[in-house]
Amino acid sequence: MFRAEKPVLAKENSISSDTGSTANGPRTKVDVPKGLWDQCTACQAMVYKKAVEDNLHVCPECDYHHRISARTRIKQLADEGTFEEFLSDLVTTDPLKFRERLKYKERVRQAQEISGENEAVVVGKTFIRGRPVILAVMDPFFIMASMGAVVGEKVTAAIERATDENIPFVIVTASGGARMQEGMVSLVQMAKTAAAVARLDEAGGLYIVVMTDPTTAGVAASFASLGDVHIAEPGAMVGFAGPRVIENTIKAKLPDEFQSAEFMLEHGFVDRIVNRKKLRTEIARIIDYAGK
Secondary structure (H helix, E strand, O other): OOOOOOOEEEEOOEEEEEOOEEOOEEOOEEEEEOOOEEEOOOOOOEEEHHHHHHOOOEOOOOOOEOOOOHHHHHHHHOOOOOOEEOOOOOOOOOOOOOEOOOEHHHHHHHHHHHHOOOOOEEEEEEEEOOEEEEEEEEOOOOHHHOEOHHHHHHHHHHHHHHHHHOOOEEEEEEEOOEOHHHOHHHHHHHHHHHHHHHHHHHOOOOEEEEEEEEEEHHHHOOHHHOOOEEEEOOOOEEEOOOHHHHHHHHOOOOOOOOOEHHHHHHOOOOOEEOOHHHHHHHHHHHHHHHOO
């Protein structure tokens, strides 16, 4: 097995590894190209990157569901060539002229470079196994998919379009909560999105939430908790305040699996846990069952 912990550089794009010795003498060194292997953050196993990608970024050793970008998620869920994005040009402002270690505008610029997105959610109309839906996908690589004015506006607009066209609304959540750099502007998005969900419900629309790691804080306390059906990926963190905050507040030890998808399923907050490979089929089945 290739031992990545003690690499010896041989070429610019390869790693040379001494495979040890045998009774017949030393083994030859082999060149292994860089980037072929990675270590799973959950089980620590060395896994072949291509195998993880082919498995929809799920570890083939321990079934750990890695965080993925919004575009990767859309590619996995939407029927090929059917995703029609809207509101892609919306960008955030800096209402508070906020500054921490970096100016807020600089943090947003960095997030745009890292994620390749203008904001933390991508919305559009598409088909999932032939069923028309409005799809919104949050990107955990854009300031941890925190919700500011633009995220709230895009999610609200997506819900309203699903209501107007009488087709299901599906959202994949992955968020650290409201974006502190926008202060109260971010917090009012909780009420704004919840009101849009209420109008969708009054119109008899179907709303499916897919909770991925993590779905927390202001997002969990607003539109992520208001679906008709709540699906979660295995092992996803779902909750409001973090475990350490809660423990320090109530001065008590929480259960080991507190705020895991499995814990939430046991306590009725999540309807079902679905492996990423089965999400498309499960969403289509729910739409058919609801008659939408």
